[in-house]
Amino acid sequence: MSRHHVTTTINGDNVEFLCDTEQSLLDCIRNELHMTGTKEGCGTGDCGACSIMLDGRLVCSCLALGVEAEGKEIMTIEGMAQGDELHPLQENFIKFAALQCGICTPGVLIAARALLEKNPDPTETEVRFWLAGNLCRCTGYDKIIRAVMATAAQLRATA
Amino acid sequence: MDDIRYETPTSVNAAVKLLAGAQGVAKVLNGGTDLLVQMRADVVTPTLLVDIKKIADMKVIKKEKGGWRIGASVSGAEMGEHPELSKMWPGVVEATELIGSTQVQGRATMAGNLCNASPGADSVPAMIAAGALAAIAGPNGKREIPVEQIPVSPGKTSLAKGEFVTSIYLPKRPKKSGDAYLRFIPRTEMDIAVVGCGISLTLDKSKTVIAARVALGAVAPTALLLEDAAQTIIGTKLEDAALDALAAACSAACRPIDDKRGTKEFRIKIAGVLARRVALIARDRALKN
Amino acid sequence: MPDDVKSADIKEFKYVGKRNPRPDGVDKVTGRAKYGADLLLPGMLYGRVLRSPHAHAKIISIDASEALKLAGVKAVVTRDDFKDLPKAQPPFGPMIHDAADVTRNIIAREKALYDGHAVAAVAATSEAIAKKALKLIKVEYEVLPHVIDPVDAMKDDAPILHEDQFTVGVEPKPSKPSNVFRVMKAEKGDVEKGFAEADIIIDREFKTAAVHQGYIEPHACVANASEDGSAELWCSTQGQFNFRAVCATVLGMPVGKLKVTSSEIGGGFGGKLPVYGEPLAIRLSQKAHRPVKMVMTRDEVFRSTGPTSGSHVRIKIGAKNDGRIVAAEGVLTYQAGAFKGAGLAAAIGCMFSEYDLENIRIVGYDVCVNRPKVAAYRAPGVPMAAFGVEGVINEIATKLSIDPVDIRLKNAAKQGTVNVSGIKYGPIGFIQMLEAVKAHPHYNAPLGKNQGRGFAAGYWMHAGGMSCATLNVQDDGTVNLLEGNPDIGGSRASMAAMVAEELGIPYDKVRVTIADTASLGFTLFTAGSRVTYATGMAVVEAARNAIKVCCDRAAAAWGVTPDQVKWEEGHAKPASANVGDFAPMSLSELAKKAPMMGGPIAGHAEINATGQGPAIGAHLVDVETDPETGFVKLLRYTVFQDVGCAISPDYVEGQMQGGAVQGLGWALNEEYVYNAKGQLQNAGFLDYRMPVASDVPMIDTVMIEEPNPNHPYGVRGVGETPIVPPQAAVINAVENSVGLRLSELPMSPPKLLKAIEDGRLKKAAE
Structure with missing residues (x-):
């Protein structure tokens, strides 16, 4: 079976990536989209290093699948500062x-x-x-x- | 690679069809907070994931016959943000909100907590005490059963192939009713319950308990509904003697194991301690409505 | 909040001692900073490690042929890919690096010695393929009896881990192999005579569980080997130079052909001193001819990287009725894990060392067991011994009705005190600190029902050693500093502050870079509270050397001798009015004119720092115990510490707070839990139970600044000390809240409730 084609929004930008079903959203953000600001500390939802906003809700990105991001809005640490202005x-x-x-x-x-x-x-x-x-x-x-x-x-x- | 098929049905029937027709291991993907951890650890190796979150009603909390119907995919955070639900069933809501971190709350669901069938699941004793019902859809149509009939042993449920829980129903309650849930963990957050206790009760005008349901988690292979323990407080005003009897009945009902999270001896003792405390919180809440 | 206590010898500076924003701050709050797992190289493969599920097993055979057939698998390594290395002979240095052990720890040879011991590694085009390949590797084991507890491991019939290990430090030389690698002894005065003079003697046994450093970033690296025999390694490490040395040894590479770059490091606490997957990744890259990334899972971090030693400790102390200690004895039995090297030397050197004692005897046993090889953990080896020492001193104080601070005042080390290692102290701030404790509002604040207050002190002799620094002045007067210590807790800020202070230029004109191993001389790891002290000295010396260049140039320009030029507020100036009337020349002016004045301006320093001084701390904690559940709630916490001079007060306080909370986890909940087969049961954050934000109160800090005369600004290393007192302080507080004496860590609720119930039964029987 071919990989999933996922279209989503990250920090306001439209992005697309390919992933296998079992790849976590964290894995996709880091290794498919190469946005490494979101960190993996445990992969089991126990440390919070991979926290992101998914459709306005705080979640661990290691506890969601990449394929679930289809059509959703994601916000990561890279989207926290606005231009030169830090939050x-x-x-x-x-x-x-x-x-x-x-x-x-x-x-x-x-x-x-x-x-x-x-x-x-x-x-x-x-x-x-x-x-x-x-x-x-x-x-x-x-x-x-x-x-x-x-x-x-x-x-x-x-x- | 062994691909995992991923489906997002938009109707209950379509989901049932996928689950019932699956070759190999089919799993419902809901909040995913248990399933993804199990997949990562190779505890579960599904061949099909059925993501039910795109089905209408799965994300809805609605009033029904004076009680509340909570869609299977409603997260703990969403329950906590619902003032009317939190007012009627504070114990169930607080128990659900104890599952994992704020982050986990953004995804974790009561239905998932129930179907994961962990003996330490926080929401389950609270739901049992509340007399909650689980609505199930399956190849043979729909049915509704008390939640305590779903888990049968650690990690195993009574659901047949093709069945899944579509919602949880929390019934209407009489006036002067209250519920509460407490768990014991060694830290203040982020742990699995070493013991959990949910109690729901109703008082009469004289503040006498006229109805009660008592449930314990993490002290047996599944959460326990303790009718004997409930009887120890029905007809009492939760005087010390009644609370002692409640604690003794709860401790006596425990069939725990020694594990990394606690000893048998400790769990038996704590079950009684928590039951006393939970009963008093439930009583105080009942007095307020 | 009460003021910090500053010695009159501490001067006011412009940048040193100020709360400057850290130079790497913006990168770290925006997600831009690159950690171990954040490097992505074109064509990169993913490495995964197959680990032993057995605590102790002979490896009969390893067959990777099926794994190699899987599409996407590019290389497999096993023990056959590493040369056996000769055993080093004692005596060893303080950090044991026996190459024979290292090569066996990174990948099992004859035997797997613990659950999680690496057996093979795979590089494949994706994580998923690598993971699948591991399942195709067939390993035939012969499972052997195992031993987890060091006391059991010392018994005659214990399973032996190393048939070629004969206990060092006993006479006559043993003829039978033993799990005890070494018996260490230290003695001062005459303990027998001391105990004979004592009015009170307390003799107690204590036990502590193995605990993990718990850094949030798992070990991660990317190796990129070239066909020309060179290789580059990017990794999360506390010491890129040490990693280079160890990897080159294990791989049989010339040191100069391996370049190691330290990524930003997501915590270490001692746990990122040893190499684990790095040599495997380099070998995989050599075999696959592609870059290989290797990142541990959290489960692997717990199962196969260093926790610190669990311990059995016996402490016997004799005192006079006035509280003066006349004899102190300790017997330390420490788990080393699968290979020798528990932190005994530091424990022996520190456990009694904040006290001025005449008679001391300490014996330590370094014991191999079927657990991962221990790694250093913040003041390595000291907290376990201090837990016992401080517990016994608190008990003596109670028995003699002496205030716990007063008994320490009575015995406090001062300038001139000689400790058990023969080190004679210069100025130290212990007495000022104890007085600050007594004067602090926390000390006499009222306590409620089921509440108790605890107190304990702790000592660490921070490290010195080799460091290099290079400072380049750019043509616009900005300054680049190269130093060799990964910045774990804000050290760039301290280095930049010292450079700005020396050069007299604004703090933000200094940019600090952590050099890779090809760009700077050898610099010892970020550990032992050595960085601001030792590397700080190198950095100051480098700055002063650059200043010397500037002064020489100004002298040449003015036609005067160099000693007639001084450096002040960022300018070369005539040393006195007699020299002549010359306009001062700023650093940027000199830098701009450098091409006409002799070329680039740089300063560098290569040092081997000595002269470190004691760094003593004392902690005060309030708890409330739930007598029905054994749950301990932490109410209030204050850390006092002699920090010498706080170059970056923010990050000094941060060390004090962070160390204290690690100690709280150690005291209350953290532990390695094994099943009967010797398999780790809680290899994850969920069940390992480190403190979370809601577990702890604010951690107040009081810095005592009694400068260390051997550092240009008076620095004492601060990182290690704060993990030493919390265990004893918390247990002391719990004891006071329930009226019991306790002796085991962690004092988790089931254990505490049992102690409370047993205490109740005992009381009822009386």
Whole structure:
């Protein structure tokens, strides 16, 4: 059987790729579309490094098939900055030193952005539980939480 | 390569036809949060995947006969965002929302959690306590059965070839009813339940329990509906003695195993501890409506 | 938040000590940074490894003929593709690299020694084909009895992993092979005499489980071999130079023919010091004549890469009634995994070393078991021993009704203290730190029901060693710095800050590049808290050498001698008014005129750093225990540490916070779980249970800055120390919350609940 031809939208661009049924969406984004900003930490949905937005919903791209992306809208870390403008979360992750090795960072940023869109004024506890699916082994989470809380406050102030 | 056929039927009948006619291993692809992990680990090697998410109604939550019908592909996140459903069945919604991370919630479904037939599935004890029904479509037409009849052993269901769950029905509830679900995990998130407990109950005007359903997860090959445990609190006001009896009945009903997630001894003890706590949360909720 | 404690010797700088944005920040928040698995080469093949399902088995035969017939399979390697290498003889250095062991660990030879041990590897045109090919390789095993626990492995009837291993360090020389590779001893003073003088002696046994480093990025590499015998390797590593040395040895290649480039690295913590798939990928690439990418799955990371040692530790400490410790003894039994080399040397050197003790005796056993070979994990070997030491000191404090901080004040090491290894300390900040703990609001904050507070200290002697740096001044006055340490936690920022400070130029004019092995001299790995210290020294020296070039040129231009020129605020200036009236020359001016003034301006340094100083930490934690379930909730956490001088305070705090949370995972839930067949049962993040964001509170930090006089800015390495105290601190807090003494890690809910129930029964019986 031939491979599936998938037409989808990534960060606003129309893209097409070919894949086998068993290829995860993560595999397709990285290895078929060569967009390597989305990371694989486990392949089983336990680390969140592969977080993306799929039709506006935060998901692990390792837990969806590439073929399921047909006709859908995908947003990845590569689509988070707008031109020269970093997203305020990206700015604050640098400012607050919310990353060390940086491998979890794309997933954390995508997840945090989804949180702030849904809940502009989260408590520390809400941020922690929302991000519980994003493992970070370097930071102990402290500076990540501070960066997300500070961004929320900043966005509320400018809204 | 051994290709896996992938189909996206747009009707229940078409899906049944695909599943019933399949040679080899046919699997329903719904949220995929269990199936993809199993495929990756070679635990499951399907030859056909039937993605049911393009079938009308699979993504719908609708009111029916005073209760709620939840399409098979409705994700945990979507359930949590539904205020009326969350108000009527908070225990079922909170149990479903405990499955995996925020990311997993974007895809994982109650129907999938049920059909994956893991003894530790969070939503299942809550659904059993709620008296939920699973609507099934198959080659011989449609049928509806209590959810506890679906899992038969770890990873195995009672569904016949060609059958799949199309929706879960949560019935209407009398006034002064409440449900709750708690699980024990060693962390605060991201774990499989070491023990899970769902309780649904109804009070009368004197705050006496007049109806109750008690269910436990992760303490036996399938989630358990415990009628004896329910009897220990029916007719009581959940006084300490009643809660002690409930805890004892729950612990007594456990048939757990020792594994990487917990010991037998621990599970038996925790089942009782959780049951007490869950009963009180369910009672408090019942008092509020 | 209370202020950090700064010694009067710490100066104010423009960039050093400031919260500068890291130079690689934008790349890492936009997904642009390239990690191990992010390199894609044209024509690239995908490598996969077949692993032993047996804990211990003789490999009778390997037949890959069916796999090779599968369309898309381009190469297979097995033990036959690697030459056996001679065993190295003791004594070994601190990091054991016995080539005979390495070549057996990367691919099993005579025997598979653990569940997950590599047996064969395949390169194919897709992952799926490679995966399928593995199933076609037939391996005939003869399964042997196995042993998982080090105490069991020391028994006379234990299955022996290596028939040619005879215990080193015992007299007379043993005639029977043993799983005990070595017995290490260290002694100071007279412990017998010390114990005889003691008013109180506590003697306890402790046990800790093997835990994994848990970096989020799996091991990944791309190898590209050429027909001319050279090869390039791109990989996620803590040390590209070390990887080059080991791979060249294992593959029989001249070192200069292998170029290793370190990708951005997604965490290591010691676990990316050893090579695993890299030599296999290079050999596959040589056989297939195409680039080969090899990325581990998470399951493979857990099953076949280094966890740290599980341990059995016995600690005996004697003290006078006033809390002064008069004798301390430790017996350490550490799992080495399938090959020798548990972190005993560091454990022995550190476990009592934040205390000023006269009488110490330590014995350590390095024991082979059927588990993956251990790798370093943050302060390798120390946390297990410290767990016991700090636990016993806390128990003595309780028994003598002395405050846990006071008992440490009574015994604290100070300038002039000599530790068990004979190292005499320069200035250290332990006493200032203990005073800061007592003054901190956390220390006396009220506690509620079922809550407890715990305290513990920890020590690490950070590393020095070889480092190189090259600094090139470009014609517009911007500066490129080449250094050789993969940046795991913000080290580029520290290097750039030191260069900017030295040269007197803006921070953002310095660009730091991590050099590949062909572009710079040997630089030891990013490990042991050595980078900001040792490579920092090289970088400062390189900057100063560039400054010297600048000053020489200004002197020549002005017709004065070089000693009459000084470098200040980014300019060459006359050293005094007597020299003459010359307009200062800026770095960019000198750079622009370089072609007319002697050519390019560069500075470089090749050093072998010594003079490292102790880096001591102390942790304070509050917990609440659920007495019905054994669940421990972490309420509050404060880390105190003598950091010398924080070049990048953000990333120093980050080390303190991250290390603490790794220690929390170690204390409460993380462990390797084996079944009766010796197969790992929890080889995934789901059941390995590292802390998630909702498990932990904010981690407050208090930096004590007592400069290390041997570093130009006073740096002490900071990364290792914060993983040493948490285990004892948390268990101490749990003990205080439930009124019990505990001795085993992880203190997971089933274990804690059992201890609580047993305690209840015991109380009822009394």
